[in-house]
Each structure stands twice: as C-alpha cells, then as structure tokens.
Amino acid sequence: MMMFLRFKFYVLLSISLLFALQLSALTGDSVISVNSINFSFKWKINSDEATLKTIVGNSTVWQGGLLPAFWLQWRNDQKQYLKPEVDLKKSKLGASNGYLALSFAEKGEGLLSYTILTSGLSFDSLYVHWFSEIPAIIDLYFGTSRLTEKQRSVVSSLELPFWPNWQSDGFCIPTAKSSPLLSFFNSSSFGNANFSLGSFGTSSTLYAAAYPRPLYAAAIGNNNGWLVAGAGAIPAGAMYLQAKSSCGAIRYCYREDLWGGETKSRVWEKPLVLQWDSTAWDAYADLFSVLDFNGTVQASHQKSHWNSWGDFSKGDFNVKSIADGAKQFGAEEVTLDMGWETSQSTAIPDLKHIPDFDKDIAYIKQQGLELGFWQSLIWVADTLSTGLTTDDLLIGEDGRPRRNNNFHNPFWADWSFYCIDPTSKRAQNFLKERTQNIIKRTGAKLLKLDFGYAIPPLDVAAPRNPAFRGENYAYTLIRIISDAAREMDPGITIQYYGISPLLKRVYNLIALDDLADASGDEPGGHAQWSIWSSLAGMNGSAIMASSGYDWFTDAEILLNTAIIGSPGTVLKRTLPDGSAIPKNFIAHRKALNLWYRKTTGWKPLWLNSAKGKLGSEPVLNCWGRLETHNGIENLTALSLRETGERKGIPLLEKTKWKGRWSILSQDSLNIFSSRKLAVIPFDGGYLSIQRVRKPVSVKAIFLNDRQAVFTNWNWSKGIFTIYSPRNKEFETLMGFIVE
Numbered sequence: 001m002m003m004f005l006r007f008k009f010y011v012l013l014s015i016s017l018l019f020a021l022q023l024s025a026l027t028g029d030s031v032i033s034v035n036s037i038n039f040s041f042k043w044k045i046n047s048d049e050a051t052l053k054t055i056v057g058n059s060t061v062w063q064g065g066l067l068p069a070f071w072l073q074w075r076n077d078q079k080q081y082l083k084p085e086v087d088l089k090k091s092k093l094g095a096s097n098g099y100l101a102l103s104f105a106e107k108g109e110g111l112l113s114y115t116i117l118t119s120g121l122s123f124d125s126l127y128v129h130w131f132s133e134i135p136a137i138i139d140l141y142f143g144t145s146r147l148t149e150k151q152r153s154v155v156s157s158l159e160l161p162f163w164p165n166w167q168s169d170g171f172c173i174p175t176a177k178s179s180p181l182l183s184f185f186n187s188s189s190f191g192n193a194n195f196s197l198g199s200f201g202t203s204s205t206l207y208a209a210a211y212p213r214p215l216y217a218a219a220i221g222n223n224n225g226w227l228v229a230g231a232g233a234i235p236a237g238a239m240y241l242q243a244k245s246s247c248g249a250i251r252y253c254y255r256e257d258l259w260g261g262e263t264k265s266r267v268w269e270k271p272l273v274l275q276w277d278s279t280a281w282d283a284y285a286d287l288f289s290v291l292d293f294n295g296t297v298q299a300s301h302q303k304s305h306w307n308s309w310g311d312f313s314k315g316d317f318n319v320k321s322i323a324d325g326a327k328q329f330g331a332e333e334v335t336l337d338m339g340w341e342t343s344q345s346t347a348i349p350d351l352k353h354i355p356d357f358d359k360d361i362a363y364i365k366q367q368g369l370e371l372g373f374w375q376s377l378i379w380v381a382d383t384l385s386t387g388l389t390t391d392d393l394l395i396g397e398d399g400r401p402r403r404n405n406n407f408h409n410p411f412w413a414d415w416s417f418y419c420i421d422p423t424s425k426r427a428q429n430f431l432k433e434r435t436q437n438i439i440k441r442t443g444a445k446l447l448k449l450d451f452g453y454a455i456p457p458l459d460v461a462a463p464r465n466p467a468f469r470g471e472n473y474a475y476t477l478i479r480i481i482s483d484a485a486r487e488m489d490p491g492i493t494i495q496y497y498g499i500s501p502l503l504k505r506v507y508n509l510i511a512l513d514d515l516a517d518a519s520g521d522e523p524g525g526h527a528q529w530s531i532w533s534s535l536a537g538m539n540g541s542a543i544m545a546s547s548g549y550d551w552f553t554d555a556e557i558l559l560n561t562a563i564i565g566s567p568g569t570v571l572k573r574t575l576p577d578g579s580a581i582p583k584n585f586i587a588h589r590k591a592l593n594l595w596y597r598k599t600t601g602w603k604p605l606w607l608n609s610a611k612g613k614l615g616s617e618p619v620l621n622c623w624g625r626l627e628t629h630n631g632i633e634n635l636t637a638l639s640l641r642e643t644g645e646r647k648g649i650p651l652l653e654k655t656k657w658k659g660r661w662s663i664l665s666q667d668s669l670n671i672f673s674s675r676k677l678a679v680i681p682f683d684g685g686y687l688s689i690q691r692v693r694k695p696v697s698v699k700a701i702f703l704n705d706r707q708a709v710f711t712n713w714n715w716s717k718g719i720f721t722i723y724s725p726r727n728k729e730f731e732t733l734m735g736f737i738v739e
Contacts, residue, residue, distance in 0.1 A: 030088055036119040039225055039276050043121075045086050045100065048145070052276055054224050061225040061276065064143045064166035064249075067102075068112065068126055068271070071160070072135035073257040079138070081146060081162045082107060097124075107131060119286060120275035122232060126268040134264050136256035140237060142229070142272050143249035156192065156245055164242055164249035166229075169222035170614040171248065172280035173197070173241065174212050174499075174532040178517030181525040183532070184280070184614050187220075190243035194251065198239045199474035200455050210453045210497035211513040212532050214471065217287055217500070219280040220248055223613050228283040232270025232291055234502055237470040238458055254470065255458040258397060261466030281531070281611035281618075288535050292501040296540030296601040301493045301508045302566045303370065304330065304593040305544055307448075309337035309514065310572040317353040319360035325573045327367045329586060330593035334364050335372035335448050335495075337570075343381035344417050347434045361442050372446030372495070373438055377477050379404065379417035379451055386434075392427040394419040394461040402461040406454040419456060422476045423465035431477065432484040439488045446493040447485055449478060449507070453497070478506040495544065499536040510541050514570045515548040522548030523556035527620040530560035531604075531611060537564060537625075540601040544568040551575060551585050555660065555682040558592050559639040562662035562680070563604070563625045567592045583731045587703050588682060591734040595664050595678035597637055602627045605635060607652055608644035619644075622652060627668070634670035638663045640687075659685025659724065666737075680735035681724035691720040697739045698722070703732040710736060 034041040039061065043050040048065040069083035082104055090101035095116075102110035110128040114121060143166040147155060155163060168187060173195055175181045198214040217230030218241040229250050231239060237252030250272065256262055275286035306326035308319070317339065326334045342348045349357040364371055380386055380393070393401040403416035420427050438444055452474040462469050468476050482494045494507035512533060518525030526548060533543050543565030547557050551571060561567050567589065575581060605624035612618035621644030625637035640661045646652040660682040665674035673692045681687070700710040713722040722736060 030086075030093065032093070032114075032116075032121075034116055034119075034121065036276070038278060039119065041121070041276065045088070048083075052225065052227050057224075059224045060168075061221050062166065062168045062227040064164075064247075065145055066121075066123075066142060066272070066274075069141045069144045069162065070135075070137055071139040071141070071162075073138055074135050075133060080135070081144075081160070082135075083144070083146065083162075084110060102128070104128075107133075107135075117273075117275065117290060119277060120273065120290070122270065122274070122290070123272040124232075124270055126271050127265070129265045134262045136260070136262050137254045138257050139254065140252040140268070140271070141242075141249050164244050164247040166220055166248040167246070168220045168227075170220070171241065171243065172219035172221070172226065172612070174215065174284075175517075175525075175528050179519035180521045181518055181528045182617060183528060184612055184617060186614065187243075187246040187248070192244045194240040194242050196238075196240055196453075198235065198471040199452050200238045200240075200457050210450070211511065211529060212497065212499040212536075213453055214474070214498035214500050214503065216471070216502060217284065218248075218250070219283055221276075221280065221283075223615075225276060225278055226280040226283040227274060227276045228280070228287045230273050230275075230287050230291070231471075231502070232273040234475050235271070235471040236268070236466075239471055252470065253458050255462065256466075259458070259462040259466075259469070261469070279611050279613065281535070284532075284535055285538060288499075288501050288539055292504070292539045294501070294504040297504065297508045297542045298491075299542065299598055299600045300491065302542040302544065302598065302600055303332040303493075304566050304596060305333050305335060305372070305446075305568040306331035306369075307335045307337055307546075307568060307570045308340075309374075310549060310570045312337050312339040312353075314572060316573075319354055320356075320363050321573065323360070323364045323367050323369060326369055326569075328590075329569065330590040331369065331567075331569065332593070333370040333372055333446060335374065335446060337374040337448070338376075338450070340373065342385070344376045344379045345420075345434065346382055346385050347375075347438050348385065365443070370445040371442055372448055372493070373442065373444050374448045374450060375435075375438075375481070376417075377449045377452040377474065377481070378419050378455060380420055381417050383418060386430060388418075388420070388427065388430060392421060392424040392430070394421050394456060394463065396461055402456050404454060404456050406451060408454075408456070419461070420477065421463045422468045422473070422480060423463045428480055431480045435481050435484040436488050439485060439492070444492070445489070446495060446509075447481065448495045448511070449481065452478065475503070475506060478503075482506050493542075499532065499541070501536075501539045501541075504539070504541065508542055509544055510536050511544045511568065512546040514546060518548065522550050523553050524617075526557045526560055528618050530564050530620060531609070531618040533564050534602075534604040537600075537602045537604070542566075542600050547571050551581060554585060555588055558588055558680075559641065559660060559662055559682065560620060561592050561596065562637050562639050562664055563623060565600075566596050566598075583703060584733075587732055587734045588680070590703065591678070591680045591701075592662075595666065595680070595735070597625060597627075597664060599627060599636075599668075602636070605638075605651075607649055608646065624651075629668040634665070634668070635672075636665040636668075636670060636674075638671055654690060656688040656721075657686065659683030659687075661685075661687050663687075663689065675739060677738040678735055679722060679738060681730075681733070684724050684726035684730060686721060686723045688719050688721040690718055691715065691738075692718065695720065695738050697737075699737045699739075700729075701734045701737060702729075703734065706732075707737075 032043045052061040084102035087101040097115040099113040108130040240251045242251040277283040495509040496507040545561035546568040607622040609623045662680040664678045666676035694715040
C-alpha cells in the first residue's frame with residue numbers, strides 16, 4: 001500500500017510540475033520551460049539556447065541548441081550551412097504541444113511540431129518546403145551552431161563552418177567500445193568521431209559487435225543527470241552521434257549530393273525525442289517507454305538455444321554430435337551458424353562441411369529439438385548461384401558493385417562481399433525465396449540474422465531508392481525476410497541484436513552477442529550487456545542471453561541469464577585442450593536450460609548492482625527480476641553474489657548466503673511464496689531466504705535424470721535455509737526444487 005501511495009504522490013507531483021510549463025517573452029526571447037521532479041529544462045527559442053539543470057543546486061547537466069540545421073549542396077556545387085529562424089508570430093506555443101514556424105529566409109520554410117513530455121520533449125514532426133531551387137541534403141543536424149570568427153580561431157578543423165554545440169562532462173553509449181566493453185566516456189575521450197547509433201556499425205567508429213545496436217539514441221550528461229536524445233521513428237538517414245572536441249550533435253547523413261533523392265517538400269517523423277533522468281540507464285528507459293507501441297512479445301519466442309558457432313568457428317561441423325550436446329544440456333533449439341551454406345546467402349547446404357545435411361537435420365528433429373539457421377542480412381558472395389546482377393547490388397559512384405567486410409578493411413578484400421540493394425524487385429524476390437526455401441526444406445523455427453551492422457557508409461554507396469536509405473536499409477531487409485518467413489510460419493522466431501523498441505515490428509527475439517569483443521573479461525562484458533538488455537526486458541521483448549567462449553567463467557554468465565531471459569550457448573563442446581567439459585559446468589548450464597523464466601516483460605531490481613556513471617562502468621553484484629501478474633509486482637528471479645555491499649538493502653540484509661546462487665520461481669508467484677521454486681547453487685555454501693510456508697518437499701536434481709529427496713535444510717520462523725553439498729555429489733548437482 002505504501003508503494004502505491006508513493007507512486008501516486010510522484011504521479012501527482014509530475015503532473016503538477018508538468019503544468020509549470022512556461023511560454024513567456026523574456027527580453028524578447030520566448031522560452032519553453034519544463035520542470036520535472038528533479039530537473040529544470042529551459043529552451044530560449046530565438047537564440048536556440050537550451051539548458052538542463054538540477055532543481056537542487058542549479059547544476060548544469062547539459063546545454064546546447066535544438067533547432068534543426070542542414071548541410072546542403074546547391075546546383076552550382078556550392079555547399080551551405082542553413083539553420084532556420086523561428087517566426088513566433090506564425091508559431092503556436094501551447095502548454096502541452098505546439099509548433100514552431102521556421103524560416104530559411106529566401107530558401108524555404110518549415111514547421112517543427114513538438115509535445116511536452118513529463119520529463120522530456122518530443123519533436124513530433126519536421127516539415128520543410130523549398131521555394132524554388134531544391135538543394136541536395138548532405139546532413140541534417142540537431143545540436144549545431146555556426147562558428148563565430150573567434151571560435152574559428154580555436155577549432156581543430158576549418159572544413160565546415162559549423163560545430164556541434166551540445167556540451168556536458170560525458171557521453172554514454174551502451175558498450176560502444178570494445179576490448180574491454182565500455183559504456184561511459186568523458187566528453188574529451190572521443191576526439192573527433194562519428195559514433196554509429198544504428199546500422200552503420202564500423203564506419204568512422206569503434207567496433208563493438210552488433211548488440212545492442214541499433215539503439216537510435218545517445219546520452220550526454222554528468223553525474224548530476226543525463227539527457228538522452230533519440231529518434232522516435234526509423235531514421236531515413238544514417239544516424240550518428242557526432243563528437244568533436246568535447247562537443248556533440250545528432251547527425252543524420254543523407255549524401256544526396258552523391259546519390260540524389262532531392263524533394264521539394266519533406267516530412268521527418270519524430271526526428272528527435274529528448275528524455276532526462278538521474279542516470280543514463282533511467283533516461284534510456286524513459287525514452288524507450290514512450291517509443292514502445294508494439295506490446296509484449298510472445299514468450300514462445302524465448303527458448304533455450306544451442307548455437308553451433310563455438311564448434312563451426314573451430315572447423316568442427318559434426319552436426320549430429322552438436323545435436324547430441326544440445327540434447328545433453330537440455331536445450332530446446334539448435335541454430336546452425338555461419339558455415340552451413342556454400343557461401344554467404346546462397347542457402348545451399350555446404351556438403352563439404354555437412355555431407356549428410358538432410359539426415360543431420362532429421363536427426364536434430366528426432367531429438368525433439370527445434371531448428372534454426374544463420375542468415376547474412378546484406379552480404380552476397382556468389383552472385384552467379386544467386387542469380388543477382390549489378391542491378392541488384394549496391395554500387396558506387398563509378399557504377400561498379402561495392403564490396404564490404406565487417407571492418408571495412410581494404411586489406412581484407414579477399415574476404416569481402418557484395419551488398420544487396422532492396423530497390424531491386426529481383427533482390428526482394430531473392431530474399432523472399434531464399435527465406436521460404438530454407439523453411440520448406442528444413443522446417444526451421446528460427447532465423448538468426450547477422451551482419452546488418454556492417455553496411456557501407458553513404459559516403460561510398462546507397463540504395464537506388466531513397467526510401468531504403470539510411471537506417472531504413474537494414475530495417476527494410478529485416479522486414480522483407482521476416483514477412484516472408486511469417487507467410488510460411490506465423491509463429492517463427494526472427495533473431496537479431498538491437499534493443500530499440502522501434503524494431504519489435506520486424507523481429508521478436510533479441511540476442512546478446514558472443515562476447516568476442518570482451519577482450520578476456522567475458523563476465524564483465526556480459527554483465528554490461530545484461531544491464532542494458534533490461535531496457536528491452538521492460539518493453540516486453542524476448543531476450544536470449546547467449547554466452548562467452550570460456551567454460552571456466554560460464555557461471556557468471558548464467559547468474560545474469562537467470563534474470564534476463566533464456567539461455568544461449570556458443571561454447572565449444574570441449575575445453576580448449578580437447579578434454580571433456582567438467583560435469584558441474586554441464587549441470588549449471590542444464591539447470592538454467594530447464595528452469596529459466598519462460599515469460600517476457602520484466603524490470604530489474606538493482607539491489608547492490610550499479611547502472612554506471614562517469615568514472616564507473618555498470619557492475620552486477622546481486623540483482624533480481626520483477627514481473628507483474630494480475631496487477632501485482634512479483635520478484636520472480638534473484639541472483640546472489642558475495643560481492644557488493646549488503647548493508648542498507650533490506651532484501652540483502654534479510655537474506656543470508658555463502659557462495660553464488662540463482663533462485664527462480666517456476667510459476668507466476670514471487671520467490672517467497674512460489675509453489676515450485678528452483679534453487680541453483682554455483683558453489684558450495686548455504687542460502688537462507690524468506691518463505692511464507694514450510695516446504696512440503698525439497699528434491700536435489702542431478703544430471704542423468706537422477707533426483708533424490710534432500711534433507712540438509714531447515715525452516716524456522718519464515719526462513720528457509722538450505723546447504724549446498726561440498727562433496728562429490730556437487731559435481732553433478734543441477735540444483736533443488738522446493739515445493
């Protein structure tokens with residue numbers, strides 16, 4: 001009841017503060033002002049000066065401009081930076097929404113419509129109409145200003161007459177840097193860089209695999225608060241955070257000067273949505289909550305997976321043995337990864353790798369396992385066998401097909417691929433037929449899509465149809481494939497990486513990647529990814545937790561998996577020296593494969609874990625999974641580590657333990673009252689936890705389908721205590737079922 005009253009108080013406070021919006025003329029400058037619980041936002045429209053400050057202490061969180069600006073090229077090849085002025089007489093400034101009339105002098109006019117959010121501001125649409133000559137849009141920016149003469153004497157480059165003007169102490173882009181994975185950066189760390197926020201992964205930015213991109217958002221702020229700027233619809237341009245000398249801006253790249261596509265009038269849907277909060281994670285969560293239109297994904301898409309890449313990547317293509325391993329570990333689905341087909345995108349089985357392909361597929365199904373296949377989203381290696389021509393591929397300015405690899409490395413030209421152009425009907429039909437042929441031949445229940453983050457930047461290639469450019473490129477290809485697959489099987493699972501809620505229309509399973517970028521710290525990397533995955537969990541996405549490649553740190557991965565979703569495995573079937581996997585490693589992973597939460601839609605309970613801040617990366621210690629059933633919020637999963645402070649956290653003070661534990665409700669009730677509770681010890685030790693009733697039965701569950709009544713436990717005054725064996729039995733112990 002107290003939680004409800006507190007929630008109601010904050011809602012009423014938020015509403016009252018929201019209507020503190022001020023639209024006033026101060027020294028001739030109209031101001032939009034939004035006061036939320038902890039922050040004060042003010043935007044002087046005429047001078048385009050916005051600030052976000054804390055209410056307590058009046059500390060600046062962020063400052064910069066918000067009016068859109070264009071980098072254009074006219075017919076005479078002259079380039080121009082064009083930023084509008086606001087005509088207040090033609091504008092409508094309302095208490096909750098309105099529009100700004102934009103004047104581009106003699107060049108054109110426009111409208112920028114907005115909506116005030118509880119802790120944010122949404123630009124719902126941007127409309128621009130050119131009067132006579134139609135320019136080619138090179139870039140659209142939010143957060144820039146023309147350099148003054150004094151500023152020009154300081155900047156590191158005079159190539160452009162403008163500069164990003166968003167300023168704060170730092171940036172937060174989830175796991176933007178690899179080796180090791182990092183999410184928080186001092187503003188000076190970036191130098192001059194374009195950080196991809198969508199699918200143009202490695203162009204002018206650090207490479208951090210696919211997950212969690214596309215994000216379509218970036219955060220800027222400090223330890224007083226954070227502002228997240230994101231797209232509210234799939235952007236028609238390639239989306240970047242442009243960083244220059246500690247300053248930032250949102251950049252949408254079009255390069256119509258190279259590829260054409262100019263139009264006299266244009267509308268951008270939700271080109272910018274701002275949200276602010278006390279932490280970067282919370283600001284991202286606020287943004288994603290206002291962008292989510294598609295509801296909760298069906299839990300049937302969240303299954304325990306075994307992916308062949310751990311073996312395929314080492315040249316081991318023994319599919320029958322891989323299926324046996326998946327069955328041994330209790331997985332529900334096997335995905336055959338890159339290497340199953342003759343070359344990228346042929347969908348023709350490579351009989352050199354898998355000579356008994358059809359028999360092996362039948363064998364997988366005989367084991368009761370579902371089947372998935374890896375598919376390259378964009379790349380094609382063998383145009384002859386696919387029937388594609390130059391007309392179906394991305395071409396450069398010279399009219400020749402472009403080739404690409406995931407680092408855009410010119411010295412990898414022999415391992416580079418052509419890129420499909422969805423403008424071509426033949427290319428669209430190829431993708432559809434390829435997809436449906438795989439499903440017809442194999443009965444696949446899952447398609448894993450990959451390499452959508454390795455797109456040639458618009459500086460070198462673009463689809464012929466402007467509607468398929470920018471972030472629409474990868475999105476369109478995913479949509480074509482997913483629509484084709486759903487024609488065959490409406491319940492098929494489409495797996496991809498990005499956590500943005502804008503993508504739930506085209507795929508229904510988010511996969512964490514394989515930790516190749518973790519640089520020897522797989523537990524730390526997976527912890528980061530798990531923390532950011534909770535943003536998708538809150539939006540009802542199905543999540544597959546994947547794994548690293550190191551069996552000896554796998555327990556740490558599984559402690560996170562217990563909270564975020566279904567287990568996934570890319571581990572090899574043997575240790576690096578070829579020896580057998582230790583039985584306790586098998587037991588731990590099989591336990592999660594059997595007892596993971598088979599639901600979607602949850603939010604994290606952080607306990608003594610940290611969401612991260614400047615100078616301190618996100619860290620997982622103890623944390624939990626909160627689900628709402630019949631209007632009641634329940635703690636349905638809890639993972640406990642011995643690291644982190646327990647004092648001052650009631651749940652951790654009441655719970656006593658030694659070693660690492662995961663506790664998972666096997667019904668919709670919380671872990672304290674669940675009628676069936678799975679308890680997984682990852683070490684020898686003990687666990688004392690609240691339970692509303694004395695257990696009727698406690699069973700120890702072992703490998704090889706063995707179970708036994710377990711007696712080394714007690715219950716007293718609402719506290720259930722269980723002791724994990726330290727003897728040889730622990731080697732095969734999966735965990736306990738408490739009923």
